[in-house]
Amino acid sequence: MTNSCFAVRLSHFLELTDAEEKTLARLEENRRHFKRGEIIREQDSPADELFILNGGWAFSYIRLGDHKRQILRLEFPGDLMGTSSIAFGHASDTLVAVTDCVLCPLDRVAVRALFDEHSRLGTLLFLISQAERVSMDDRLASIGRTSAKSRVAALLLDIVVRYRIMNGEDLKGVEIPLTQEDIGDATGLTSVHVNRMMQELSRDGLISRNRHEVTILDEEKLVELAEYVNRYATIDTSWLKGS
Amino acid sequence: MTNSCFAVRLSHFLELTDAEEKTLARLEENRRHFKRGEIIREQDSPADELFILNGGWAFSYIRLGDHKRQILRLEFPGDLMGTSSIAFGHASDTLVAVTDCVLCPLDRVAVRALFDEHSRLGTLLFLISQAERVSMDDRLASIGRTSAKSRVAALLLDIVVRYRIMNGEDLKGVEIPLTQEDIGDATGLTSVHVNRMMQELSRDGLISRNRHEVTILDEEKLVELAEYVNRYATIDTSWLKGS
DNA sequence: CGGCTACTTGACCGGTATCAATGTTAGTGG
DNA sequence: CCACTAACATTGATACCGGTCAAGTAGCCG
Numbered sequence: 001m002t003n004s005c006f007a008v009r010l011s012h013f014l015e016l017t018d019a020e021e022k023t024l025a026r027l028e029e030n031r032r033h034f035k036r037g038e039i040i041r042e043q044d045s046p047a048d049e050l051f052i053l054n055g056g057w058a059f060s061y062i063r064l065g066d067h068k069r070q071i072l073r074l075e076f077p078g079d080l081m082g083t084s085s086i087a088f089g090h091a092s093d094t095l096v097a098v099t100d101c102v103l104c105p106l107d108r109v110a111v112r113a114l115f116d117e118h119s120r121l122g123t124l125l126f127l128i129s130q131a132e133r134v135s136m137d138d139r140l141a142s143i144g145r146t147s148a149k150s151r152v153a154a155l156l157l158d159i160v161v162r163y164r165i166m167n168g169e170d171l172k173g174v175e176i177p178l179t180q181e182d183i184g185d186a187t188g189l190t191s192v193h194v195n196r197m198m199q200e201l202s203r204d205g206l207i208s209r210n211r212h213e214v215t216i217l218d219e220e221k222l223v224e225l226a227e228y229v230n231r232y233a234t235i236d237t238s239w240l241k242g243s
Numbered sequence: 244m245t246n247s248c249f250a251v252r253l254s255h256f257l258e259l260t261d262a263e264e265k266t267l268a269r270l271e272e273n274r275r276h277f278k279r280g281e282i283i284r285e286q287d288s289p290a291d292e293l294f295i296l297n298g299g300w301a302f303s304y305i306r307l308g309d310h311k312r313q314i315l316r317l318e319f320p321g322d323l324m325g326t327s328s329i330a331f332g333h334a335s336d337t338l339v340a341v342t343d344c345v346l347c348p349l350d351r352v353a354v355r356a357l358f359d360e361h362s363r364l365g366t367l368l369f370l371i372s373q374a375e376r377v378s379m380d381d382r383l384a385s386i387g388r389t390s391a392k393s394r395v396a397a398l399l400l401d402i403v404v405r406y407r408i409m410n411g412e413d414l415k416g417v418e419i420p421l422t423q424e425d426i427g428d429a430t431g432l433t434s435v436h437v438n439r440m441m442q443e444l445s446r447d448g449l450i451s452r453n454r455h456e457v458t459i460l461d462e463e464k465l466v467e468l469a470e471y472v473n474r475y476a477t478i479d480t481s482w483l484k485g486s
Numbered sequence: 487c488g489g490c491t492a493c494t495t496g497a498c499c500g501g502t503a504t505c506a507a508t509g510t511t512a513g514t515g516g
Numbered sequence: 517c518c519a520c521t522a523a524c525a526t527t528g529a530t531a532c533c534g535g536t537c538a539a540g541t542a543g544c545c546g
Contacts, residue, residue, distance in 0.1 A: 089477070092377045112366050115366040120355075133327070185388075
């Protein structure tokens with residue numbers, strides 16, 4: 001029995017062999033804890049490690065000159081984060097714990113060993129990184145080419161859809177531990193305007209809000225408004241089947 | 244002597260062994276030609292192949308409802324494109340030839356074979372895909388959090404910087420075969436506003452324009468305006484050295 | 487020469503940002 | 517449990533960036 005978050009995630013894509021599971025479990029032997037709001041790793045700092053997020057929410061962001069910030073990705077348990085240090089000797093983004101978090105650091109040498117010893121897992125990691133790239137493509141299109149309201153809708157949908165992967169497919173409501181300023185930094189808006197858009201979404205009957213909990217009331221209309229595509233539903237790993 | 248575009252690109256990162264070079268060269272045995280403006284692959288069409296771009300410029304885009312388009316990436320010789328089909332059985336984006344192009348298609352089986360037989364190359368592909376992701380992160384920040392003028396400046400800089408990789412580091416001017424509408428779709432602006440911003444950049448003495456050729460006059464100021472980071476310059480593959 | 491397609495320009499509009507004030511909630515220490 | 521405080525959410529007034537619409541111009545290719 002493994003309690004490797006990463007192995008659980010990967011097994012959603014592919015049935016893993018015992019050897020593969022064992023290797024993955026070893027990656028999570030070291031654990032590090034971070035408190036809510038704590039910075040895990042600072043942009044531009046030297047970094048040759050990446051992290052498996054074992055518990056909690058985190059996000060990454062890029063800081064631009066004087067007070068501008070772009071949140072790049074929300075990270076959920078099972079996500080591999082801080083992967084930019086694979087390509088650079090330093091961090092291209094800042095990682096911050098949204099809630100209390102448990103992380104498992106690994107270094108590049110471990111990544112190389114994984115690719116050398118379990119090329120199928122390496123290929124799977126490559127596949128997943130491509131899927132995440134597509135997800136970033138969608139975000140880019142959302143921010144570049146849709147209205148404020150659609151962008152907020154798309155972010156909320158993405159959160160719910162990803163939350164479901166680990167917590168059950170029939171979930172409608174999520175406690176979102178982000179401030180409206182965070183949501184603004186993720187969608188390229190101001191917190192003031194995020195507030196107005198969320199009120200409009202409520203008024204339209206697409207969502208309801210209670211404190212930080214957001215519930216999807218009319219998912220179909222929300223998907224249409226956001227022009228959202230659920231990529232996670234169509235991932236195809238058939239060509240990796242059979243070790 | 245190889246004429247594999249891809250091998251040349253990868254050898255910028257790492258000194259390749261003969262066996263690795265030979266394997267890469269085999270990937271480019273099939274070539275397919277596309278004319279300027281021709282669509283290589285349509286969004287949502289079934290697709291289990293990806294392409295090495297051997298010659299010419301191409302780009303990928305996502306189409307959103309009624310007439311909205313987000314250009315995702317410009318592709319230059321040596322780039323691997325259409326990689327979304329690795330994770331999905333279909334294309335998440337449309338690929339189009341900007342100029343006449345030569346492409347080498349490969350399928351997912353070939354990718355898996357590459358990872359199995361040359362895990363170091365697999366790791367390198369993973370590394371490169373992470374570097375490209377960071378580059379997308381920068382674009383996201385540019386579009387989400389900077390002004391129209393900065394976005395156009397960032398796109399121009401990115402084109403010049405990437406063009407230099409294959410064509411010489413001292414280049415200042417590039418013939419850009421994109422319409423202003425294309426540039427708008429890449430930066431999240433309208434063609435009309437792109438036009439205004441490019442005129443401003445000229446007026447400010449940062450660039451000069453002659454037909455479709457753009458010349459960088461004051462790179463330092465342009466970098467500052469765009470808040471541009473040249474990631475290509477800091478890629479670190481030292482941990483892959485030694486097979 | 488004619489008919490595209492793309493670029494340029496100007497007038498005007500609307501969506502989102504900005505600024506500022508107030509209300510609300512969560513956290514802290516007494 | 518309450519008072520105090522800081523952070524966050526909400527609301528309104530106003531400004532401005534970039535979009536929209538429309539017309540005119542310039543290249544380009546048959």
